[in-house]
């Protein structure tokens with residue numbers, strides 16, 4: 709990932725956060741995926757009156773990327789108030805497509821201070837479908 713791509717990925721995660729539909733929690737999440745080919749695919753959280761139907765921003769981004777034909781990714785940026793890490797479900801979904809992945813955790817109020825983690829750090833012992 710180039711410095712330009714990193715800056716753009718962070719900006720996309722922060723901007724996409726504003727598209728979230730989060731009237732219940734009011735917790736806006738923006739996710740931006742950098743594909744292997746250098747494209748940026750975004751997602752935000754989509755809540756529902758039936759709370760359990762809510763979809764996280766990261767999974768919206770992965771779903772969009774996959775249905776656009778992408779399978780390999782360089783990095784995932786997640787923007788929240790406070791710079792929170794992705795939930796366990798989103799980590800598992802990311803692991804379906806990435807043996808390892810750079811994850812940028814962005815505090816939307818301080819986008820200059822990015823915390824870096826890897827998917828392997830965030831999700832040790834991921835579930836892998838048993839070989840038959």
Ligand code: THU
Nearest residue numbers: 733735737753764765794795798
């Ligand atoms: N949320 C995400 O979008 N990603 C996560 O990794 C954790 C939580 C959303 C779901 C819900 O709309 C709100 O944040 C509060 O849980």
